[in-house]
Amino acid sequence: MVSALAITGNPFTFFFDNLSLFGDKTVAHLELSFVSVLVAIVLAIPLGVWLGHLHRGSFFAITVANIGRALPSLAVISIGIGILGIGFLNTMVALVILAGPVILTNVYVAVDGVDPDAVQAARAMGMSPLTVLWRVELPLALPLIFAGVRTATVYVVATATLATFAGGGGLGDIIVNEPTYGTAGVIAGSLTIAVLAFAIDGVLALVQMRVTPYPLRRQGRRPRTDAVVQSRWETGGRR
Amino acid sequence: MSLAVHPLLAAGGGPVIPTFGRASNCVVQNHQFCASWVSDNWSAVFQPALVQHIVLTLIAVGVGMVISFVAAIFAYRHTWFETPFSMTAAFLYTIPSLALFELLVQVTGINRFTVEVGLVSYTLLILFRNTLTGLRGVPAATIEAARAMGLTERQTLLRIELPLAAPAIMAGLRIATVTTISLATVAAYIGGGGLGALIFNAIQSGFKTEFVAAGALAIILAMVADLLLVLVQRALTPWARRRLAPS
Numbered sequence: 001m002v003s004a005l006a007i008t009g010n011p012f013t014f015f016f017d018n019l020s021l022f023g024d025k026t027v028a029h030l031e032l033s034f035v036s037v038l039v040a041i042v043l044a045i046p047l048g049v050w051l052g053h054l055h056r057g058s059f060f061a062i063t064v065a066n067i068g069r070a071l072p073s074l075a076v077i078s079i080g081i082g083i084l085g086i087g088f089l090n091t092m093v094a095l096v097i098l099a100g101p102v103i104l105t106n107v108y109v110a111v112d113g114v115d116p117d118a119v120q121a122a123r124a125m126g127m128s129p130l131t132v133l134w135r136v137e138l139p140l141a142l143p144l145i146f147a148g149v150r151t152a153t154v155y156v157v158a159t160a161t162l163a164t165f166a167g168g169g170g171l172g173d174i175i176v177n178e179p180t181y182g183t184a185g186v187i188a189g190s191l192t193i194a195v196l197a198f199a200i201d202g203v204l205a206l207v208q209m210r211v212t213p214y215p216l217r218r219q220g221r222r223p224r225t226d227a228v229v230q231s232r233w234e235t236g237g238r239r
Numbered sequence: 240m241s242l243a244v245h246p247l248l249a250a251g252g253g254p255v256i257p258t259f260g261r262a263s264n265c266v267v268q269n270h271q272f273c274a275s276w277v278s279d280n281w282s283a284v285f286q287p288a289l290v291q292h293i294v295l296t297l298i299a300v301g302v303g304m305v306i307s308f309v310a311a312i313f314a315y316r317h318t319w320f321e322t323p324f325s326m327t328a329a330f331l332y333t334i335p336s337l338a339l340f341e342l343l344v345q346v347t348g349i350n351r352f353t354v355e356v357g358l359v360s361y362t363l364l365i366l367f368r369n370t371l372t373g374l375r376g377v378p379a380a381t382i383e384a385a386r387a388m389g390l391t392e393r394q395t396l397l398r399i400e401l402p403l404a405a406p407a408i409m410a411g412l413r414i415a416t417v418t419t420i421s422l423a424t425v426a427a428y429i430g431g432g433g434l435g436a437l438i439f440n441a442i443q444s445g446f447k448t449e450f451v452a453a454g455a456l457a458i459i460l461a462m463v464a465d466l467l468l469v470l471v472q473r474a475l476t477p478w479a480r481r482r483l484a485p486s
Contacts, residue, residue, distance in 0.1 A: 066465060067462070069414065069417060069465075070417040070420075070421075070458075070461040070462055070464075070465045071421070071458060071461065072417075072420055072421035072422075072424050072454075072457045072458060072461055073421055073424075073425075074421070074424040074425050074435060074438060074454075074457070075421070075424055075434070075438070075453070075454035075455070075456075075457035075458050075461075076454065076458070077454075078424075078438040078441065078450045078451075078453060078454035078457075079450060079451050079454035079455060079458075081441075081442075081447075081450050082271065082272070082441075082447040082448070082450030082451035082454070083271065083447075083451070154333070157335075158333075158335035158336070159335070161335045161336075161337045161338065162337060162425065165438075165439075165442050172337060175337055175338060175341055176337070176428070183345065186341050186345075187341070187342065187345060189338070189341075190337075190338035190339070190341045190342045191338070191342075193334075193335050193337075193338040194333075194334045194335065194338050194339075194342075197333050197334065197335055198333055201333060
């Protein structure tokens, strides 16, 4: 692969001359990101839904959010290397730790914040608590839940750049390897990651609009959110 | 397992760690975590890095605060300004840190200035939005009352609007600070120094204790900063506590 490398002074020529390199790295990058987000979703959504449904554990959810937000990503990866060694697993675990709180808090706030009138009406119609959860609370909470997944995904795709330091592969490999790829490669790699982050954010924004029930879409705003989540930037933490 | 491998044998396969002839078995064999190494090297390695990290963060958050504050007050008075500033800041915020730092290096070179430019640019969105949201949240009746009492526009801003916006501003400051602490570790890659430098040292040497200690210190620093700012926020805005209390 390296032998086929065409190093030029122009980042754009570099990119188009090495499309297969960028393709491979992008696939590895997205693979790592999506596996991590998926694991975080599997862990965080049921817990958040359960706590939100019972309206319990607001202190827990807020604490997790604050700690999650404060965790420096490279520090988590660094401790991961020390304990788990170099490789895919360590990076994935670190990314799950970073993405989990974002999703958990959003899910909790989403389900907890569903209009109590709607829930009461559903109960009065004779729905069981589980049916209320499935047919009323989750559909109404979906936009905010998805907002959390979107924030977490963009965060993870950005942070997966640091995976290269832990042998996790991805586009970070190009960015930190100036001796091999040259300045043009570093610039091309940086631009690719930036574009990737924007693209993922944009695509997920579209999906988020699709999953929002039509009546909620018209209101323009997401359902009521507490002081915990004032905007998606605040839960986003940083890479 | 507990018996010592000869240092030369251990050094042959494993990472190269300068022992200066007095490294403990733990360090030579590169165990998970050697507490003694951390305490021995606290004043020479960790403390300076920690201080550097704090200084890096304070400068970035300070400069970011001044820029965002001025921009937010301007946008508060001239609504048209919000969208372009907000969009620029959001654009910068979405660029992954390592990529932004590498791109900045092409322009301003590998130095502390580049690091600070990158760090400041990440604080803008949060600080600007929170300050503006805080200012906009001041009840119109309160402002009207202040004006009716004869306060000038400047006095209203300083004595009424800013104090009432303080909780939102402080919330933004908290997020911006922990964010900057996190990003400053990455910035060590382009010569920012601080705790991140120790992490990159460890990546070079493979020394596990340094990975764990530097990482843990960065996390502790972020947590402590977050906690301190909460306390400052409570002290500054005692009236806000009632409102934030869980209903």
